[in-house]
Amino acid sequence: MVRRLFPPERLTCFKANSAFVLIEVGIIAIIVTGFFIEGARIAQNGADPGSFVGNWLAAQLATGGLPTVHRYLWWTHGLLALALIAYIPFSPLVHLVLAPANAGLDIPVPGPKMGVMDFEALEGEGEETPSLGVSKLGDFSRKNLLDIFTCLKCGRCHEVCPAAQTGKKLSPKGVMVTLAEYLQQGKMEDESLLDTITTDAIYNCTTCAACMEACPVAVNQPMPSSG
Numbered sequence: 001m002v003r004r005l006f007p008p009e010r011l012t013c014f015k016a017n018s019a020f021v022l023i024e025v026g027i028i029a030i031i032v033t034g035f036f037i038e039g040a041r042i043a044q045n046g047a048d049p050g051s052f053v054g055n056w057l058a059a060q061l062a063t064g065g066l067p068t069v070h071r072y073l074w075w076t077h078g079l080l081a082l083a084l085i086a087y088i089p090f091s092p093l094v095h096l097v098l099a100p101a102n103a104g105l106d107i108p109v110p111g112p113k114m115g116v117m118d119f120e121a122l123e124g125e126g127e128e129t130p131s132l133g134v135s136k137l138g139d140f141s142r143k144n145l146l147d148i149f150t151c152l153k154c155g156r157c158h159e160v161c162p163a164a165q166t167g168k169k170l171s172p173k174g175v176m177v178t179l180a181e182y183l184q185q186g187k188m189e190d191e192s193l194l195d196t197i198t199t200d201a202i203y204n205c206t207t208c209a210a211c212m213e214a215c216p217v218a219v220n221q222p223m224p225s226s227g
Helices: 019-045 052-060 066-090 092-104 110-114 119-123 142-150 156-160 172-184 193-197 199-203 210-214 222-226
Strands: none
Touching (some): 066 092, 142 172, 156 210
16 A cells, blocks of 8 residues: 555556555455454353454444445445456456466577577568568467456566666656557557657667566567667
8 A cells, every 4th residue: 555655666657556446445345345354253152262353343343233334345245356356357467377477488598589680681682571570460470469458557677677767768667668569559550659658769779688587577668679
């Protein structure tokens, strides 16, 4: 809660992930109703050694109507918990599922993970010139799209990026935020993507892989940044 009130710069730069606020409110509501359920139970059944909060709340609760209060609290607590679970696929908590999958599909060696361009393919005569880089989301691989879905916007990549920390236009987090917005809006074939990110920002990338090393969910930021 303190970090939400006084967040570090890496969490707020470009775009803060405000969706976590609803999740935190839900978790707090579940915890509070759980303690009150415990207090109502203890008030009826007697003190429970070790339940410090429950014993204190039990002493504050009036004895009249406690079974009814306990019943309503129990249902409220249970429904809140189920609602939070149901909300997971539509919230940043989906990283609980996506992060292990993304890490499992990741290539642990930094060099190949960033991708290796086949320059020999450009020397063939009479052959179709291979595509160099990407210009829209539709050109990305499925793993790149999974990276975008998995990104938490935590800003750890921004914090270690030498370009971002020396005031240049590139921020790995900024790139991932832009990609996520395009993906959310269904702009798979929108070629304005490069104009939004800007070529200046792309050419600021040194492919040092510091962002990949710092990422807690194995996102491959240099692939879209340098592509």
